[in-house]
Amino acid sequence: MDMNVIGLHIHELRNQCRFIEASVDILNQSMENQxxxxxxxxxxxIMLGSNQLARMLWSPRKKGKERAAxxxxxxxxxxxxxxxxxxxxALVDQADEANDxxxxxxxxxxxxYDFIGDIANSRHKDVEPKNIFRAFDPTTKIYAFRGVSYNLDALLKAIADVSNRVNQIHxxxxxDQWKEVEPEAPVEDAAPAEDTKAAPKKTAPKKTPAKKPAAKKAAPKKAAAKK
Structure with a gap:
């Protein structure tokens, strides 16, 4: 495969990993705010990004298998x-028909439908997984969608591994895109006014204990990327 083509795919894979990371932040913030x-x-x-990564790297279609490999x-x-x-x-394939x-x-x-909570200890404990349209159990970290259950922790761990490999190649x-941008030096007044009064001290607000996140960003192991 041409290196320019590989570069474009690697760049997009990195984008999808970053989108997923941002989505994890949204999930955790939303869970904290109920x-x-x-x-x-x-x-x-998170699931849409996972679908994009999966199809780029393990394409089920004949036309994409060579690129994926x-x-x-x-x-x-x-x-x-x-x-x-x-x-x-197949997450988004013919989604309307899948809903039907x-x-x-x-x-x-x-x-x-649209339930968040510990299903096993709720009044819905006897529901069959195939009859759950959309639910998230923050205790088990299982996300159910259209009758299929996904282990969110395991999924994010795999994505973190892919992200680590992609970043090494990228x-x-x-x-040049990885060079740290040097912070700008603070602007100082050339001639500060002599009668300038000191600003009053602000009282630091009390910090409330942080809640346990709904999903963790798994720390990927370092993988030796192929040169």
């Missing part, structure tokens, strides 16, 4: 991998 819409927004974006070779990623999952790969199918199969069943291809 904002269900924000939490599901963050979860949806080439990128995996550069990143030294195996064929068998948590992101190479048929449910993740879920509605049809769950007819006359006890269903759960830094070699685009070193």
């Amino acid at each position: 904002a269900a819409v924000g939490a599901f927004f963050g979860l949806q974006n 080439g990128l995996r070779q550069v990143l030294e990623l195996p064929e068998k991998y948590p992101l190479n999952n048929e449910n993740i790969l 199918q879920w509605i049809a199969q769950s007819k006359d069943q006890y269903i759960l 830094q070699r291809l685009y070193p």
Whole structure:
């Protein structure tokens, strides 16, 4: 594969990893603020980013298999991998029809929709996983969507590994983008006024204990990227 083409794919893979990281922040902030819409927004974006990574690196279509294999070779990623999952790969395929199918199969069943909480210790404890349209259990870190359950911690750990490998290659291809920007020196007044009064001290607000995040950004192990 041409290095320019590889570079473009690596750049986009890095973007998707960064988008997922931002989505984890949104999820954690929303959970802390008990904002269900924000939490599901963050979860949806994590899954969409996972779908993008999966299809770029483990394309299920014949036309994309050569590209995917080439990128995996550069990143030294195996064929068998948590992101190479048929449910993740097909997450947005014919989404409208997938919704219709879920509605049809769950007819006359006890269903759960847009729930956040410990399902096992709730009044919904007997619901079958296949009848959950959308739910997040912060205790088990399981995100359920359209009858399929995803282990969020395991998923983010795999994404962190991909991100680490991608960053190593990206830094070699685009070193200028990784140079630290030197902070600007503070601007000083040439002739400060003699009668300037000192600003009153501000009382530091009391800090409240931080809540446990809903999702952790897994620290990736260093992987030897292929030169």
